[in-house]
Amino acid sequence: MTTTIPATTLAAMAHIPAERLPALLRSMPKAELHIHIEGSLEPELIFALAERNGLQLPYPSVEALRSAYAFTNLQSFLDIYYAGASVLLQEQDFYDMAMAYLERAAADHVVRAEIFFDPQTHTERGVPMGTVIQGLARACKDAQARWGISAALILSFLRHLSEAAALETLEAALPYREHFIGIGLDSSELGNPPEKFQSVFERCRELGFHLVAHAGEEGPPDYVWSALNVLKVERIDHGVQSEKDWGLMQRLAQTRMPLTVCPLSNLKLCVFPDLREHNLPRLLAAGLHVTVNSDDPAYFGGYVNDNYLQLFAATGMGVQEAYQLARNSLEASFATPAQKAAWGQQLDAHFASFAA
Numbered sequence: 001m002t003t004t005i006p007a008t009t010l011a012a013m014a015h016i017p018a019e020r021l022p023a024l025l026r027s028m029p030k031a032e033l034h035i036h037i038e039g040s041l042e043p044e045l046i047f048a049l050a051e052r053n054g055l056q057l058p059y060p061s062v063e064a065l066r067s068a069y070a071f072t073n074l075q076s077f078l079d080i081y082y083a084g085a086s087v088l089l090q091e092q093d094f095y096d097m098a099m100a101y102l103e104r105a106a107a108d109h110v111v112r113a114e115i116f117f118d119p120q121t122h123t124e125r126g127v128p129m130g131t132v133i134q135g136l137a138r139a140c141k142d143a144q145a146r147w148g149i150s151a152a153l154i155l156s157f158l159r160h161l162s163e164a165a166a167l168e169t170l171e172a173a174l175p176y177r178e179h180f181i182g183i184g185l186d187s188s189e190l191g192n193p194p195e196k197f198q199s200v201f202e203r204c205r206e207l208g209f210h211l212v213a214h215a216g217e218e219g220p221p222d223y224v225w226s227a228l229n230v231l232k233v234e235r236i237d238h239g240v241q242s243e244k245d246w247g248l249m250q251r252l253a254q255t256r257m258p259l260t261v262c263p264l265s266n267l268k269l270c271v272f273p274d275l276r277e278h279n280l281p282r283l284l285a286a287g288l289h290v291t292v293n294s295d296d297p298a299y300f301g302g303y304v305n306d307n308y309l310q311l312f313a314a315t316g317m318g319v320q321e322a323y324q325l326a327r328n329s330l331e332a333s334f335a336t337p338a339q340k341a342a343w344g345q346q347l348d349a350h351f352a353s354f355a356a
């Protein structure tokens, strides 16, 4: 099943001048489905929270911290990422972090954000589960009221820790289950295949949560297969390595399995040496349900619109691809069918308004 583009929108697209593409990318309604809230912590906010909590950071200044953001792979990034998250202690800290992200997302015309949070990063430091979830959930609610953005939370397990630790985390989070809609799997991929978490994902499925998992970022196509077949996920986060397996590409295309791709993250972590060589245009042309997302925007050099703008500038994609990617993001979200239909209409009207 592929999206049918309304005839009026198709006609309008033929009349959108190429020079208006950046403005179109910025202003089109879109969903962001792959954002780690701890990865939205800007150095300025890390320093402000450290001061508020009376903590000493191992960096002398905001500039020194920002200049440490020179990663060579996933692990070198994760080391700094966990250091940054250590300033989060009070419910208000989690609230402030999420509000800062949601304000930026709303400015990027994100109408729906599905936000990962890593409770184990915090509970391991002695922060109570309720502090984490209630702070984030309060921000989602206030952001909807203030900026009209729809936001939902996805609890992610750290895959470098054990499945037993994931099960404990799930149990600790269940008293707050009305505040999150899904379960994800993130952190160090290589050596931590999806099947390591088979039992806990089964339990989450029984509980009625949406299921997603990071797979095929640095890891092999086999990890994508086991995310699909063993964990039975509804979306694959990243998935760019799927291109190495023709049979997997067929499966992803035939089932319209969404991939939440993060171009600037892939560039920064050296998954691709240059944005011009990013495979998103090929995945899209092969009929895969790909979407554009920011992953850890404070660390990877840009929020969701920066990802769209830089990717389009590097690859030469055009108006049709812009429409398809925005449409894919809205359809791949876990919002209600009525919400998705309303955003789809907004998207069509938006493209029509850009026709010369």
Ligand SMILES: [Zn+2]
Binding pocket: 034, 036, 186, 214, 237, 295
């Ligand atoms: Zn991620």
